[in-house]
Amino acid sequence: MADVKIDLKNLKAGGFIKERGKDLFTVRLRVPGGRMSVERLSRIARVAQKYGKGFVHLSVRQSIELININFADFDAVVAELGEDQQKVASCGARVRVPTACGGCEYNPNGLVDTQQSALEVDEKLFGTVTGHHKFKVGFAGCPFDCPKSATNDVGLQGAVWPELDAEECISCGLCAKSCTEGALSMGEDGRPVFGAEKCIYCGDCIKVCPTGAWKTVKRGYSVRIGGKWGRRPLVGTLYATFLPEDRVVDFIGSVLAWYVEKAEGAGRVRIGDIILREGSDSLLDHLRKDFPEYVLDRTILPQIIDTQLPLQKQ
Template identity: 50%
Template sequence: MADKFIEDKVTRVAVKKDGQEVKMDFNDLKSGGFIKQRQKDQFTVRLRCPGGRIDTKKLMEISKIADKYSKKSVVHLSFRQSLEILYVDYKDFDNMVRDLEKIGQKVASCGPRVRVPTACGGCEYNPNGLTDTQAMAKMVDEKYFGTPCYHKFKISFSGCPIDCARTKEMDLGFQGVVEPVWDEDTCTGCTICSKACKEDAIKSHPETGKPIYDPLKCIWCGDCIRACPTESWQAKRYGHFVRIGGKHGRHPREANEAAVFIPDGKVPEVIEKTLEWYKMNGKRGERIGATIDRVGIDSYMKFMEPVFKSGEPITTGKAHKWQI
């Protein structure tokens, strides 16, 4: 028995490649960014590109490495925005990882852990963007990437209710929202806001043209604020709509709506507490959505209350329109 344990401690082995001896480090494989292909000895190497953003200089270096190691000279854009180098011989892992390290490029992951976060363009350059999704994705990648879980754990950031980053299908999703507030004195009753609103949440008064706002129909996209010529619609507060327990795959599950208007600064706490709840209540091989189905959303909401109080908790856990 003792021998077996000693053997398990070996992390580096020598293998033969083209008659030459090369080293292989099993630690490289631990994170799981090396995915076996259908072809013998061939693997896909998934790079870590949080938010799908890559510096152009680094991209040029990556392309050189891809060209050097991909037996078919191809890359693939993964569904979670990362570059994957295809057809890599497993005996090349050690050299390839070292080449990637030289340019500061890390390998991503698969398996039961916090994955590389995905994100849309966000408020940095997208006109619809309400939150800095790219900055958030970078932060989450630095702080939480690779955290072991019972199953995969996917986090994404959408900058607005169009939700290109599909927060409804994530284990934990953050979608940008803005609460509009109207100033009667500066409003000229031009009716543009009622036209700009795609949710029928703003109607124009038949005589004055001034807006009649229905907060229960509003999905906090900010179109009224962007369209108003006189700045009479203003942002009262920005934040994140937090969704929990979504997934796609064989058996999709739409996320529960957990809270709205969670400020940027509280996002790390939401992630930490969520992972803590998952750790306490989940079990091996179970996505957090399944844990919620088994244990109940109330347990999660109660646990999250201290941090969700920084915005508005959605106490029913499933309501498009929560009661204020």
């Protein structure tokens, strides 16, 4: 290896991350949405046993990492993994592998097909160079938000809008009892009273109604922008509601375009920090051009999480 010059920056951009040991790397594999076939999983296990340290690491963002892979074995590892179709993940200033929960396929709380959305974003946007910093996307199927979507640069959360068919309502009160947000109560006439300002679009009232009186009239994603974790965390805030699943890629692409333009010359900076600098109206106006029916009239800035207590005077 003494005669070989290793470009660590380019290797890291391609998912090969330098470890502490000489010539040893972690190989990060793409697992969009956290789903992997058993056949591929078996192949990874064999490669990890043969070339790695005998175990794999499951990253926070649902990727699988092979540990202690020698630089000299890169070609063999990629070939035996069958990862020739860009299945190795990426690092650096580019769009990362999207994360997602199970969505509506088998989870009773799921409202949208997060797995399909994650695959589409991975196929069409993964690896897109931002020129500024990493760009993370996360999908949650419902307001429980297990994937912590609001801590992504763009976080999408499944949402439904309920509407009552009064003729089918039997005044059982189950919807009001199931609404933990207080958006539903029973009126003096024994009928549900809907407080839209408290609704978080979970659809629990629809699921619990024994007669189907509560209907889904809108379904899609609530979209939060500007989140990040790390040394200076931010929680993303709401920019759009009921974005259709088939418009997710275009919407994220529009957010990316704004970020690339506004962060020009700003160095290594995430979109949340750019919003703090530019204000939210600039991004709202940009998104409203192509998505007027989904983008909010106004929103608030990303919320800063203070991670340090002030020092006490001695």
